[in-house]
Amino acid sequence: MCAASNLARPALASRLRPRKPVAESRFDRRQAEILKHATEVFYEKGYEGASMRDLSRATDTSLAGLYYYFESKERLLYLIQKHTFTTIVERLKERLQGVPDPEQRIRIFILNHLEYFLANQKAMKVLSHEDDALKNGFGQEIAGIKREYYRICVDLLEKFKEAKALEFKSRIAVLSLFGMMNWIYTWHNPRVDANAAELARQMGDIFLRGILAAGPGKAASKKKPGSAN
Amino acid sequence: MCAASNLARPALASRLRPRKPVAESRFDRRQAEILKHATEVFYEKGYEGASMRDLSRATDTSLAGLYYYFESKERLLYLIQKHTFTTIVERLKERLQGVPDPEQRIRIFILNHLEYFLANQKAMKVLSHEDDALKNGFGQEIAGIKREYYRICVDLLEKFKEAKALEFKSRIAVLSLFGMMNWIYTWHNPRVDANAAELARQMGDIFLRGILAAGPGKAASKKKPGSAN
DNA sequence: CTATAATTGGAACGAACGTTCGATAAATCA
DNA sequence: TGATTTATCGAACGTTCGTTCCAATTATAG
Numbered sequence: 001m002c003a004a005s006n007l008a009r010p011a012l013a014s015r016l017r018p019r020k021p022v023a024e025s026r027f028d029r030r031q032a033e034i035l036k037h038a039t040e041v042f043y044e045k046g047y048e049g050a051s052m053r054d055l056s057r058a059t060d061t062s063l064a065g066l067y068y069y070f071e072s073k074e075r076l077l078y079l080i081q082k083h084t085f086t087t088i089v090e091r092l093k094e095r096l097q098g099v100p101d102p103e104q105r106i107r108i109f110i111l112n113h114l115e116y117f118l119a120n121q122k123a124m125k126v127l128s129h130e131d132d133a134l135k136n137g138f139g140q141e142i143a144g145i146k147r148e149y150y151r152i153c154v155d156l157l158e159k160f161k162e163a164k165a166l167e168f169k170s171r172i173a174v175l176s177l178f179g180m181m182n183w184i185y186t187w188h189n190p191r192v193d194a195n196a197a198e199l200a201r202q203m204g205d206i207f208l209r210g211i212l213a214a215g216p217g218k219a220a221s222k223k224k225p226g227s228a229n
Numbered sequence: 230m231c232a233a234s235n236l237a238r239p240a241l242a243s244r245l246r247p248r249k250p251v252a253e254s255r256f257d258r259r260q261a262e263i264l265k266h267a268t269e270v271f272y273e274k275g276y277e278g279a280s281m282r283d284l285s286r287a288t289d290t291s292l293a294g295l296y297y298y299f300e301s302k303e304r305l306l307y308l309i310q311k312h313t314f315t316t317i318v319e320r321l322k323e324r325l326q327g328v329p330d331p332e333q334r335i336r337i338f339i340l341n342h343l344e345y346f347l348a349n350q351k352a353m354k355v356l357s358h359e360d361d362a363l364k365n366g367f368g369q370e371i372a373g374i375k376r377e378y379y380r381i382c383v384d385l386l387e388k389f390k391e392a393k394a395l396e397f398k399s400r401i402a403v404l405s406l407f408g409m410m411n412w413i414y415t416w417h418n419p420r421v422d423a424n425a426a427e428l429a430r431q432m433g434d435i436f437l438r439g440i441l442a443a444g445p446g447k448a449a450s451k452k453k454p455g456s457a458n
Numbered sequence: 459c460t461a462t463a464a465t466t467g468g469a470a471c472g473a474a475c476g477t478t479c480g481a482t483a484a485a486t487c488a
Numbered sequence: 489t490g491a492t493t494t495a496t497c498g499a500a501c502g503t504t505c506g507t508t509c510c511a512a513t514t515a516t517a518g
Contacts, residue, residue, distance in 0.1 A: 007492085026464090026465095027464085027465090028463090033476055036249060046275070046277055048275055048277035048278040049277040049362075051504075051505065051506080052505080052506060052507080052516090053504085053506095060466080061466080062466055062467045063467085063468090063506090063507085064466070064467065064468085064507090064508080064509085064510095065465075065467075067506090067508075068464090068465065068466075068467095068509070072506080072507080073507090075472095103404075128360070131415075133275075133278075134510065168431075168435075169431060170423075172422075172423075172428070172431050172432070173435065174418050175412065175413070176409040176412075176432055176435055178410040178412060179408040179409040179410070179411065179412025179413070180405040180409050180412075181408070182408065183404065183405075183407060183408025183409075183411060183412060184404070184408070185406050186360075193400075193401075194401075197400070201396060202397075202401050203401070203405055205439065205442075206397075206402065206405055206435075206436065206439030206440060207435065207439060208439075208441045209438055209441075209442035210434065210435030210436060210437075210438045210439035212436075212438075212442075213437060213438035213441075213442065255485090255494085255495090256494085256495085259495090280474075280476080281475080281476060281477080282474080282475085282476095290496080290497095290515090291496060291498075292476090292496050292498090293477090293478080293479085293496070293497060293498075293499095294495080294497070295495050296476090296477070296478075298495095298497070299495090299497065301476080301477080302476065302477090354475065394485085
């Protein structure tokens with residue numbers, strides 16, 4: 001984890017913290033808690049719409065206190081995005097280990113994405129919705145993680161395509177899949193809609209059947225699902 | 230069209246405009262032009278991030294001049310959203326007339342959506358991205374149009390489902406389809422990606438095959454989705 | 459305990475925000 | 489032409505923005 005080392009200390013707290021062998025210090029704990037509440041506020045009001053005073057109120061911290069933990073509002077958003085994105089990629093890699101079947105791997109991708117998305121819906125909306133709010137330095141790093149995640153999905157699809165001798169445009173397919181999954185932050189209601197596993201199954205069915213029916217050569221729209229090759 | 234009657238006049242211009250039988254007055258033309266430029270600014274900076282001074286600069290209008298044409302910043306966003314959404318629904322209804330085949334009707338829906346989306350990409354991003362920026366009064370009217378549009382799509386799908394004796398959750402299917410289509414504002418690059426007709430064909434293929442393969446009864450792919458956790 | 463570092467809050471900074479006002483210029487019509 | 493509406497402008501209003509400074513408070517170490 002080593003979360004602390006990633007976080008810039010404000011001037012007052014910039015001295016090296018000596019011997020702190022335990023996992024997280026008081027500083028780290030409080031910082032994480034502020035981030036959690038800040039995520040909620042960004043979720044509700046958007047990045048530009050949320051003021052530091054909103055965050056101050058929501059986190060029960062004085063305005064100056066916020067600047068003790070975060071050097072700027074932008075950095076706050078950056079930390080939320082980085083943590084969220086890094087975690088989802090980490091979990092995906094763990095889950096993919098030891099699973100060879102191409103279709104199964106795609107289903108794992110979908111499940112991992114939806115599960116994390118729904119469990120951290122607010123953070124994920126902030127991630128999806130404010131993905132161009134960060135200026136050059138910060139923005140590029142997040143964009144890099146995003147590109148890696150996208151690459152993983154493309155690779156999964158192309159392995160699948162190869163194994164089944166299919167023909168379709170990977171780029172369109174991947175981006176369609178992302179669209180299906182990411183859009184849920186606009187409509188998912190936990191009291192009405194199914195949970196992540198069930199959604200993953202349904203979306204996986206639609207998507208996988210959709211690309212599975214695309215045999216080599218023609219891509220006819222009439223029902224000819226049987227001819228996989 | 231009668232666009233003028235929908236637009237609130239500021240106090241100075243609130244008197245009824247007598248006999249203006251021709252399509253659009255000077256007022257309407259200038260207002261429409263400001264809206265066009267404002268759409269661009271909202272697209273680039275977001276609603277909260279764009280200031281009236283940004284809009285003033287982009288439209289070559291003084292700050293006070295803006296308030297002669299629009300009574301508030303919120304109203305500006307409202308007019309952009311309303312015009313965009315109303316137009317897309319109108320066009321869809323026209324295109325659906327006289328087409329009986331359920332599959333064909335869904336393909337028309339997709340094509341209409343993507344075509345309008347790509348031709349008015351900036352307005353559509355503003356529409357998708359700022360859909361909760363409007364306060365109660367304005368927001369509900371836009372939400373109403375959106376609900377109508379959603380309903381149309383559900384009906385198309387259910388007719389299709391009935392005709393083909395399929396079984397799938399319409400809600401999930403519709404929202405997945407919207408996700409696929411709406412997400413393009415985050416990635417579409419006209420110099421790299423296909424045009425609307427081709428995209429509509431590809432997405433239509435993925436989506437229609439996906440739901441078409443869901444015959445009555447079981448909806449199984451051969452493997453069960455691996456351990457949910 | 460005292461001394462030192464970590465943490466907090468109150469008050470204020472200049473800048474930018476959305477909006478308003480009153481005066482002026484341009485267009486329209488008698 | 490003069491009278492009257494339509495359009496545009498610069499300047500300012502009060503508020504809120506992100507951020508900073510500094511004194512006061514609390515926790516930790518010697």
